[in-house]
Amino acid sequence: MKLAATGLLFFMMVVFFAARAFEPRYPWLAYVKAFAEAAMVGGLADWFAVTALFRHPLGLPIPHTAIIPRNKDRIGQALANFLKENFLIAPVVARRMRNIDLAGATGRFLRAPEGEGGRIRAGASRLIGDVFEGLDDERLGGIVKSAVSTRLRQMEVSPLLGHALSSAIDENRHVPMLEAAIRWMARALDANEPLIREMVHKKANWVLKLAALDTKLADAIIDGLRKLTLEMSTDPDHPVRIKVQEALVQLAQDLQSKPETRAKVEEWKNDLLANKSVSVWLDALWQKGRAGIIEATRNPDAALAGKLGEVLRTMGTTLESDPRIRKAINQFARRAVAGMAASYGGSIVKLVSETIRGWDARTITARLESAVGRDLQYIRINGTLVGGLVGLVLHVLDTF
Known part of the structure; x- marks a missing residue:
């Protein structure tokens, strides 16, 4: 030209x-x-x-x-201010995102992630897999274990356990566990019958042994325990079961409100986390999770074809069909992006102006x-x- x-x-x-x-x-x-x-x-x-x-x-x-x-410095500053005033201030971002249906687009992608979405999914999966394979496994595993351990140490588990136990009792979810404990007691009684007889024989004096009353006493103890476990398993209103339930209710309250119980639980938790076996278990858990992530990223279609795929498709259908959820997510995304613009808009403007100045x-x-x-x-x-x-x-x- x-x-x-x-x-x-x-x-x-x-x-x-x-x-x-x-x-x-x-x-x-x-x-x-x-x-x-x-x-x-x-x-x-x-x-x-x-x-x-x-x-x-x-x-x-x-x-x-x-x-x-x-005037390149002045031009750079003017360009940066133009970007900020027209693109990177919260009201402008919120106004521009008002007509963007992010939740609907996400729902369509999750419901039927074919075509361009398939390539995006494959590329993202490959990137995640490469990251997990490329990072130093020992160092990354140490970071993960340290983060989990630190988080558990900082978190007070006693109120959580108390709330979970209280919810389980309110919804009668403790009944199967209680019945399983009764069945375990019955099996333990059968398995340890010789040990009980031996203990009674050792504790009995020579008069009882001479009259062979120690055997009858052992039979009475074992029969009484068997009758107790049978009655507890068949009668929901058995006094012992009621006493156990009352004890569980009291334990749930103590876990949430009693300082002595909470302190004791925290002490047990710290002792457990200090145990080397827990560290080994966390390491095995990390290795298993890492291997599962890499395997899933290498074949994202297979991963999405199973339960995970069903869950994601259900989420996508819900996002598309429920206007309240879609509105809430879009509003959250709009506020998040506007907040990012308010927080980092100045940094982006500074980056543009300093780049041109350089x-x-x-x-x-x-x-x-x-x-x-x-x-x-x-x-x-x-x-x-x-x-x-x-x-x-x-x-x-x-x-x-």
């Missing part, structure tokens, strides 16, 4: 000198000469204006030339000229042609 604009200028110069030379013989060439003369003036003026934006024309330090290199004058000149230079050369061409037409009109008016 530079060649075209400059070539047109030189062509007008040739036309001017040719018309000037042959004007005495052909008077009508005065109109051509007037057009070419004004075209040269217009082309030279626009060449000066376009060149003055990026550099000094002919290398001469003419005032108010090389405008962009001299460019040298030649770099920013070349980049801007590459972006808009083609249109600027059209200005030179238009200036040449429009200048010629204006010169022709003025010559006509002067002649008549």
Whole structure:
């Protein structure tokens, strides 16, 4: 485009000198000469204006030339402020996101993640798998175990256990556990019957042993325990079961409100976390979880075809069909992005302005000229042609 604009200028110069030379013989060439003369003036003026934006024309330090290199810092700041005021302030972001249905789009993707979504899912899965395989396993595992252990140490588990036990009792979810404990007691009694008989025999005095009453006493104890476990398993209102339930209710209350119980539970928790077996268990848990994540990321379609896929598709259907959830998620996303703009908009503006300030004058000149230079050369061409037409009109008016 530079060649075209400059070539047109030189062509007008040739036309001017040719018309000037042959004007005495052909008077009508005065109109051509007037057009070419004004075209040269217009082309030279626009060449000066376009060149003055990026550099000094002919290398001469003419005032108010090389405008962009001299003002690159101010231009960078103005561009950064433009971005901030039009894109990176909370009200503008919230207004622009008002018509974006993020929850609906997420729901459609989760419900039927084919096509472009499939490629996105495959790429994201591959990236996650590469990250988990590339990171130092020992160091990352140590970080995960340390984070879990630290979080457990900081968290007071006693109120959580108390609340969980209280909820289980309110919903009768403790009954299967209680019945399982009764069955375990019955099996333990059968398995340890010889041990009970031996204990009774050892504790009995010589009179009981002489009369063989120790055997009858052992039979009575074992039969009584068997009868107790049988009655407890068949009678929901058995006094012992009621006493156990009352004890569980009291334990749930103590776990939530009694300082001594809470302190004791915290002591047990800390002793448990200090045990090496727990560290080994956490390490095994991490290794199993890491292997599962890598396996799932290597075949995301298989992972999504199972229970996880069903859950995600159900979530997608819910997001699409429930307007209240969709509205709540969109509102949350809008507030989150607006909050990010409010928190980090200034940092982004600073990054833009400092990046442009860090460019040298030649770099920013070349980049801007590459972006808009083609249109600027059209200005030179238009200036040449429009200048010629204006010169022709003025010559006509002067002649008549």
